[in-house]
Amino acid sequence: MHPLEQLRDDALREIAAARDEKSLEGVRVEYLGKSGSISEWGERMKTLGKEERPVVGKLLNQARKAVTAALDQRAGKVRADKESDALASIDVSLPGTPHNTGSLHPLHQMHERGIQIFRRMGFALAEGPDIETEWYCFDALNTPPDHPARNEQDTFYLPDGRLLRTHTSTVQIRAMESAPPPIRVIASGAAYRRDELDATHSPQFHQIEGLYVDENVSVADLKGELEFFMRELFGADSEVQFRPHFFPFTEPSLEVYVRSKALKGGEQWIEVAGCGIVHPAVFEAVNKARGDNAYDPEKWSGYAFGLGMDRLAMILFEIPDIRLFSQNDLRFLKQFA
Amino acid sequence: MKFSVNWLREFVDLPKNPEDIAELLTRAGIETKNIETRGANIDNVIVSQITASSRHPDADRLTVCEVDDGGGTKRQIVCGATNYKVGDKVPLALPGAKLPNGTEIRKSKLRGVESEGMLCSPIELGLGEDASGLLILSPDARVGAPIADLFPADTILDVEVTPNRADLLSHFGLAREIAALSGSSFRAERSEVEESRRKPQGKATGSLDYARDDGLVTIAATRECPFFSLRKIDNVKVGPSPQWLRAKIESVGVRSINNIVDISNFVMLELGQPTHAFDADKLNGGINVRLARDGEKFLALDRKTYSLNPDNCVIADQKRAVGIGGVMGGEETGVTDLTKNILLEAAYFLPASIRRTARALNLQSDASYRFERGVDPDTILRASQRAAELMGEIAGGTPAKEIHVAGELPADPADVSLSYEKCSRVIGIAIDPKTVDEILTRFGLRKTAGTNQSATWKIPSYRRDLQRDVDLIEEVLRSYGIDKIPGRTRGRFMPTSAADSSHDVETLFLRHRLTGSGLSEVRTSKLISRSAMASDKALELRNPLSEDHVALRPNLISGLLEVLERNIRVGAESVSIFEIGRAFIPPSGKEERHLGILLWGNVESAPNWRSQTRRSLDLFDLKSALKCVIPNLSFRPGQFPDFALAVDICSADERIGFGGQLVASKSSAPSPVLVAELNADRFLDRVASAKKFQELDRYPSITRDIAMIVPEKLTHVEILRAIQEPAEPLLESVQLFDLFEIGKGVTATASGKSLAYRLTYRAKNRTLTNEEVATVHAKIRERLKLELGATLRE
Secondary structure (H helix, E strand, C coil): HHHHHHHHHHHHHHHHHHHCCCHHHHHEEEEEEEECCCCCCHHHHHHCCCCCCHHHHHHHHHHHHHHHHHHHHHHHHHHHHHHHHHHHHCCCCCCCCCCCCCCCCHCCCCCCCCHHHHHHHHCCCCCCCCCCCCCCCHHCCCCCCEEECHHHHHECCCCCCECCCCCCCHHHHHHHCCCCCCCEEEEEEEEEECCCHHHCCCCCCEEEEEEEEEECCCCCHEEEEEEEHHHHHCCCCCCCEEEEEECEEEEEEEEEEECCCCCCCHHCEEEEEEEECCHHHHHHHHHHHHHCCCCCCCCEECCCCCEEHHHHHHHHHHCCCCHHHHCCCHHHHHHCC | EEEEHHHCCCCCCCCCCCHHHHHHHHCCCEEEEEEECCCCCCCCCCCEEEEEEEEECCCEEEEEEEEEEECCCEEEEEEEECCCCCEEEEEEEECCCEECCCCCCCCCCCCCCEEEEEEECCHHHHHCCCCCCCCCCCCCCCCCEEEHHHHHCCCEEEEECCCCCCHCCHHHHHHHHHHHHHHECCCCCCCCHHHHCCCCCCCCCCCEEEEEEEEEECCCCCCCCEEEEEEEEEEECCCCHHHHHHHHHCEEEECCCCCHHHHHHHHHHHHHHHCEEHHHHCCCCEEEEEEEECCCCEHHHHHHEEEECCCCEEEEECEEEEEEEECCCCCCCCCCCCCCCEEEEEEEEEEEHHHHHHHHCCCCHHHHHHHHHCCCCCHHHHHHHHHHHHHHHCCCCCCEEEEEEEEECCCCCEEEEEEHHHHHHHHCCCCCCHHHHHHHHCCCCCCEECCCCEEHHHHHHHHCCCHHHHHHHHHHHHCCHHHHHCCCCCCCCCCCCCHHHHHHHHHHHHHHHHHCCCCECCCCEEEEEEHHHCCCEEEECCCCCCCCEEECCCHHHHHHHHHHHHHHHHCCCCCEEEEEEEEECCCCCCEEEEEEEEEEEEECCCEEECCCCCCCCHHHHHHHHHHHHCCCCCEEEEEECCEEEEEEEEECCEEEEEEEEEEHHHCCCCCEEEEEEEEEECCCHHHHCCCCCCCCCCCCCCCEEEEEEEEECCCCCHHHHHCCCCCCEEEEEEEEEEEEEECCCCCCCCEEEEEEEEEEEEECCCCCCHHHHHHHHHHHHHHHHHCEEEEEEC
């Protein structure tokens, strides 16, 4: 073995044994420094014969390359080890840096879910005020004075005779007054009932109302579209049942019941909405207000529906008391963040 | 209304299983809310009669009874009740009986006295809730008979009848509906079985004569009361009802009073027509149906005195009102144990009038409930006849041969035409005209004329809710079965409405950004309490129900403060909330969409290991919360009550709201409470305006800092203006990065404040040189010195 090869192997051994950058630098100076033992061979070569010189030159080159590469590699490794050693003491189980996160109210989230589905079904939003007249709340909705369903006892009145709407169906009338058919709208908002506040009743509650007026709108349309909505909202496993009922402003009138795993485990039919085919008397009232015959009951028909959102949110989120919605305890709100 | 299945069975064959009856009704829109099993189906409980009673020798509260059990022997029973007298018939549980509550009866000794069984109260037999004393049975009960004979097993359906279906408020009516729905035959007359259980006591009534205009009945209020009838029944014996009658009315929750009143109630429950029995000897002359006089006082059967007005229709004799028509009879002329002769009223009242009266007087009765929904004119005299017969049979009375009538029965309902095509169109599938005819006929409608396309139908007198073709279509749908209609989806696309845009802007730019900055959305009541109203003017309700909800909120801040208080009470250290919703601006209640924000507490919602900041939230946190939703936001000092520090909040020079720090007395919070209330309608359209791309910077910037001391009064905005005006094209942005107030009184000259700004310079088209920047920067420094008198620090 040529002494250069011996030096190279010694250097490599020392490099492999080096534990820090300082000892690596020592190795470098010892072998590759100005007067390092490998570098010295550069001078010594000049004294060699013509035949020997290229052989030694080649060996010298190889030794330098091998040692330099080994130094670089080892240095990289030593640095990386040092970095991870420095972090090794960090307790990765410590909590992350806290960040204040806000939350949307669960009732809003419930409304938003409903609105998103209806919008995908082609409904546009409509609006109406909370303070209404008897005409929008009752008369136009085929509930004349002294009608058993016109429950003034349960209605909040203002001193000037106006009232707080008892349902969002008022928006049906406003929507039809402002645009001729076809019309396909939903409205989301508050309604009021003269109830005492307790675990299941609130004088202010929230609804999503819907109205679709077009040619040949039938019970079959109402059924198919609300079935679609209910399965979107409560899951594909939902069963939907329609039962006849009575509302003054629809005929036929129906109540919608859903049975689904999302609703109390699917053990029972839960009433989720009221709906029906718009009563011709409602169209006639709208025509009277419009002063035209745009909503000709012989030409147009429509369906309407209303969903009680507080109740749905309570069932879906398993919220036991309606007062939690208006109390706004942050511990409650953050559960729905 | 509660229905007895046994009673219904007298008129129609029913499915054996009560659940099936309930399902049939519910699916046809007559919701059955509850099914209850009734009756004393208990072995070893019999009818006994108390023959003697004495004090228990060793217990004040107990008595020792001697009872006849019908078997010839007298039994000794120890009893704790006091509501009986010797001679009463009561249920006796014999040793070996097992009561519904699980009690097993054995021979035993009670305080040393032998007791051979137990006398029972209604609750012990599962016959009601009454636990106050023994169940006193009818005197005609046979001693020794099993108690189950008196209280046959029955099922009670609690059915919710919608307000349009007055015809279902009787056993007869519901049975008729069930027959139509199920296709089984309807027995309009009572069954033989039922008839044979009664022992006729009175004389059978022969044919009936009508007496008109004989002075006994006149109607002045013909609109409110179109028809009125009276029948005399003489020589009745008022007393307890026979067991079958009592059991029947009690099974559906009507208390037994005496045979006459019970018969009236029985007929109402059976046929749906209320009747009223007057004590004929207490009336002064003939009956006049008239409107009440203003302020007329009336003592009703509920022993309350009502003050009437001409909106109320009364039944009056020649001296005074003796009944509020269709609502309640009078106490003074009611039937008592001493009553001998009866005048039996059966009439028709205008539903709207009854409704108004019942509401105005807050007096609802079983009668008013039916009259305000509309009774069947064809049943009025039938009910009168039925009651008269029963008063003959049961109370031994003699009904007069004639019935006195006044007025006219309401006309029959108008015929309704139905096009078969429309029926199919509204339901959504083709329904065979034959099927339509069959269904409508089952519901009692009669076709009077018809073609292939349509038919005209005569409506039965009890179905006044069937007024237009859609009403008939609903009957077809109900009977045909909604489940058989396949659902269809088609739909139509609607263009985005104003409400759509406003909803989206609200969601994207307010809700999402505010929650992103760590605020939680709350929803407070739009109805506010009396105490909350004290501080704010608000639009009040005319008829509030409780002091908690008396007015419409004029702002959101009050509600947010209540949320703050609640959260402080439950231990919150920090509250950052917002609400978006309607406020009602007095006096008119104009509805505005407001955004309210409340911040309180520590910057960090809880102590944490990363930060030692325990700074309280302040005005500048409020500003930064607002800044994330409102463009060109500025605060200008303002003055409002209840604010220690008030600002007007402006966007692009328009005032859009106000805010600031509340005075400490407004809340129990120990550190500053920051609130803001903005009219969202004023700035939302601006928030949402479309944005345009601006080129990204391609050349590096150079920054220079300026530190200065200025007089305390000088504001940030004034310093900014001095830096930025006149505009230097190379100056890109200015940032305040340090501020501290120099303590007053340290030295006279050093008062003021020290601020440090970082100025960023950049050119759009080249890399700036230090020399270029130095020139501009020096200019700005000069301005600060000259214009503001600032002391610049090197």
